[in-house]
Amino acid sequence: MCGVKCITFALWINILSVITEKNDFILELTPPKPVIHVGSDLELTCRVNACPGNVTFMWTVLLDNSHSGRSKDEQIVSRLLIRNITVKHSISVVCKATCEGKPRQRTSAIQVFSFPQDPVLPKIKSLIANQTQKLSCTLYNVFPLNRIQIEWLRGDKILHVDQHETFFDDHVQNYSFVFNYTPSVLDLGKNISCKATLNMPEIGLYKTRNSNAEYGPGTISISSNNPSVKLGEHLEITCHADGNPKPTILWWKEETEPAQNKSQNEKLIINNASWSQAGWYRCDASNPVGRKQMRVKVIVLGPPKIPKIQLSHRGDPKEGENITILCSSDEGAVKLTLYRQSQSAASGAVNEPAVLLNIPSVQITDEGIYICEAKNDFGIKSCTINITVEAQQHEVKMPDLPVAILPAVGSVSLLTIAGLLIQYFRKKARINSSNITLS
Numbered sequence: 001m002c003g004v005k006c007i008t009f010a011l012w013i014n015i016l017s018v019i020t021e022k023n024d025f026i027l028e029l030t031p032p033k034p035v036i037h038v039g040s041d042l043e044l045t046c047r048v049n050a051c052p053g054n055v056t057f058m059w060t061v062l063l064d065n066s067h068s069g070r071s072k073d074e075q076i077v078s079r080l081l082i083r084n085i086t087v088k089h090s091i092s093v094v095c096k097a098t099c100e101g102k103p104r105q106r107t108s109a110i111q112v113f114s115f116p117q118d119p120v121l122p123k124i125k126s127l128i129a130n131q132t133q134k135l136s137c138t139l140y141n142v143f144p145l146n147r148i149q150i151e152w153l154r155g156d157k158i159l160h161v162d163q164h165e166t167f168f169d170d171h172v173q174n175y176s177f178v179f180n181y182t183p184s185v186l187d188l189g190k191n192i193s194c195k196a197t198l199n200m201p202e203i204g205l206y207k208t209r210n211s212n213a214e215y216g217p218g219t220i221s222i223s224s225n226n227p228s229v230k231l232g233e234h235l236e237i238t239c240h241a242d243g244n245p246k247p248t249i250l251w252w253k254e255e256t257e258p259a260q261n262k263s264q265n266e267k268l269i270i271n272n273a274s275w276s277q278a279g280w281y282r283c284d285a286s287n288p289v290g291r292k293q294m295r296v297k298v299i300v301l302g303p304p305k306i307p308k309i310q311l312s313h314r315g316d317p318k319e320g321e322n323i324t325i326l327c328s329s330d331e332g333a334v335k336l337t338l339y340r341q342s343q344s345a346a347s348g349a350v351n352e353p354a355v356l357l358n359i360p361s362v363q364i365t366d367e368g369i370y371i372c373e374a375k376n377d378f379g380i381k382s383c384t385i386n387i388t389v390e391a392q393q394h395e396v397k398m399p400d401l402p403v404a405i406l407p408a409v410g411s412v413s414l415l416t417i418a419g420l421l422i423q424y425f426r427k428k429a430r431i432n433s434s435n436i437t438l439s
């Protein structure tokens with residue numbers, strides 16, 4: 001820093017020592033090469049040994065007064081205290097001591113740096129495989145920036161190195177480094193970090209600082225998409241979500257108020273499955289940055305529940321009336337069959353929520369027990385309805401409807417009717433019409 005002046009001065013000292021008679025006193029300035037962080041305080045000590053007389057000290061700091069510090073002399077020691085070091089203190093400080101008129105001097109070369117905190121990474125909502133995301137890494141109040149290298153890492157693997165230009169460095173500055181990152185599936189959940197290294201080997205300075213990118217869950221998956229468990233058996237479902245920090249996984253049973261936490265070490269475990277454990281579950285993955293959810297329906301397999309049988313009419317139908325018998329179940333995986341006792345069956349396909357029997361003009365001969373049966377691989381359940389038909393009084397004038405009665409006698413069609421179904425069930429159901437003849 002002091003350049004030509006110092007050189008001339010050093011020369012002058014050498015010449016002096018040659019000219020003057022042998023000089024015994026020793027001058028030490030410590031530390032000779034301080035490496036110091038901006039904002040710290042630095043104390044330089046100048047000490048004279050083996051001086052037979054009085055010593056006088058003088059400090060030379062090539063700075064204006066406000067930066068030069070205070071010195072304190074104690075016979076053979078002088079201390080210079082510089083408070084709150086700034087970048088401007090990257091200079092040489094000279095301590096001159098005179099012992100009985102003989103001068104000596106020592107120089108301390110101060111190296112100032114500033115690397116006060118870890119890189120700052122904004123929180124990332126989520127990382128999705130094959131989607132490019134801008135990641136930024138900011139260094140605050142660093143000096144000298146041209147000696148700082150920034151790397152992006154995944155675990156230990158270097159993803160990208162900052163190639164910044166050589167900056168003109170005479171002040172502490174902020175620096176942001178942006179990296180366009182396209183994670184692969186394997187990267188998700190890993191530590192993505194920004195590492196800054198300040199390396200000044202000539203003064204023995206090497207420091208690194210590291211920060212992990214925090215990101216919310218981006219991808220969530222469940223080990224089984226259509227989980228089912230037999231009554232009394234065991235089911236385990238795992239939920240996985242990436243994110244950093246590692247998301248907390250919680251399983252909730254929906255359709256309960258409030259939803260019940262059902263997780264055991266991130267897994268949904270159903271032991272000794274019962275009917276009440278069937279239904280929708282939700283995996284909730286969250287970390288301080290974000291949250292992601294996924295739902296799954298657990299089916300419990302066992303003998304069907306008792307189905308329902310209903311008549312479209314209130315009370316007993318009258319002869320000639322148009323009636324419909326409905327056989328239904330709110331379970332998914334059953335095959336429904338509706339039939340008249342000791343007669344052939346009308347069946348729906350598996351998974352049809354209902355089967356209908358329509359008798360457009362009911363007759364006394366249609367009376368009897370009708371059976372609605374639900375069947376699956378684990379058993380059969382049924383229910384019945386006893387239909388009695390009220391005879392019409394035959395005084396009623398016939399000529400009006402002679403044709404209507406005749407063709408209907410003895411035969412009814414068995415139909416599944418979309419219109420009625422919609423009335424019973426909101427969801428659309430594909431109904432195959434199946435006809436049988438009752439005789």
Ligand SMILES: *[C@@H]1O[C@H](CO)[C@@H](O)[C@H](O)[C@H]1NC(C)=O
Pocket residue numbers: 053054
């Ligand atoms: C050293 O300093 C003291 C007091 O400051 C003085 O009395 C003494 O004469 C000085 N000695 C010499 C050799 O100059």
Ligand SMILES: *[C@@H]1O[C@H](CO)[C@@H](O)[C@H](O)[C@H]1NC(C)=O
Pocket residue numbers: 039084086
């Ligand atoms: C240190 O110096 C800086 C820059 O000159 C100033 O902003 C800061 O307030 C000083 N701190 C103290 C403790 O004096």
Ligand SMILES: *[C@@H]1O[C@H](CO)[C@@H](O)[C@H](O)[C@H]1NC(C)=O
Pocket residue numbers: 140141172173174
């Ligand atoms: C660095 O950023 C901080 C915070 O945003 C700001 O207060 C400061 O002035 C910035 N320093 C420089 C040198 O731009």
Ligand SMILES: *[C@@H]1O[C@H](CO)[C@@H](O)[C@H](O)[C@H]1NC(C)=O
Pocket residue numbers: 155189190191212
């Ligand atoms: C990610 O980094 C944190 C802290 O730096 C560490 O505790 C954690 O084990 C790392 N995780 C992985 C998957 O390496």
Ligand SMILES: *[C@@H]1O[C@H](CO)[C@@H](O)[C@H](O)[C@H]1NC(C)=O
Pocket residue numbers: 232272274
């Ligand atoms: C399974 O549950 C049923 C009904 O709740 C119970 O009767 C039975 O004892 C349970 N079995 C076991 C092994 O816990």
Ligand SMILES: *[C@@H]1O[C@H](CO)[C@@H](O)[C@H](O)[C@H]1NC(C)=O
Pocket residue numbers: 322323324358360417419420
């Ligand atoms: C009987 O009623 C059902 C629905 O209630 C209707 O779809 C059907 O057309 C009716 N049949 C006759 C013959 O009126």
Ligand SMILES: *[C@@H]1O[C@H](CO)[C@@H](O)[C@H](O)[C@H]1NC(C)=O
Pocket residue numbers: 369386387388
């Ligand atoms: C059906 O109901 C009728 C009239 O209520 C009754 O007489 C008949 O015994 C019942 N049939 C059965 C099988 O219960």
